[in-house]
Amino acid sequence: MKNSAKLLPKKNRSVEKPVDIKLEKKRKLVSCKKIIRFQADRNYTMIYLLNGKSFMSSRNLKFYEIILSGTGFLRVHQSHLINPEHIKSYKKGKYVDVLCLIDKSEIPVAFRRRTPVKKSLLF
Numbered sequence: 001m002k003n004s005a006k007l008l009p010k011k012n013r014s015v016e017k018p019v020d021i022k023l024e025k026k027r028k029l030v031s032c033k034k035i036i037r038f039q040a041d042r043n044y045t046m047i048y049l050l051n052g053k054s055f056m057s058s059r060n061l062k063f064y065e066i067i068l069s070g071t072g073f074l075r076v077h078q079s080h081l082i083n084p085e086h087i088k089s090y091k092k093g094k095y096v097d098v099l100c101l102i103d104k105s106e107i108p109v110a111f112r113r114r115t116p117v118k119k120s121l122l123f
Helices: 062-068 111-120
Strands: 004-005 017-020 027-031 037-042 045-047 055-056 074-077 080-082 087-092 097-101 106-109
Touching: 017 055, 017 080, 037 062, 045 062, 062 080, 074 106, 074 111, 080 106
Parallel strands: none
Antiparallel strands: 004 087, 017 027, 037 045, 037 080, 045 055, 074 080, 087 097, 097 106
16 A cells, blocks of 8 residues: 545534444444444444444345435445544555554445545545
C-alpha cells in the first residue's frame, strides 16, 4: 500500500437511530453511532461495535443496507457495510484500496465502489 490519506465523512450523518438486531433467540437495539461495521457471512451478518463486542445476526447484509439508507453507512464491498465516522485512514494500493477503521480492521474497497466511496469522503 503506497499512499495513506486521512479521510473524514462529509458531514455528521449517523443519526441516533437505533438498529434492531435480530439475534438467535432475542433482539437487541443498538445506536448507529456505536456500530463500526457490518460484515456479511453468507445469509448472516456480523456486527462490530465500538466497545469491542460483536454479534451475529440472522439477517443478511442487504437488509441492514436498506434500513440504514440515509444514515451515512457505506457499502464499500460485497461483504462490508461501514460507518464512515469510524474510518481512520484510506490506503491506496496498486490493485486494492483499503479502509482502515478505528478497531484496526482493514476493509477492502471494491474496484467498482472506489469512486462513490471517495466522493462521499473528504481527503
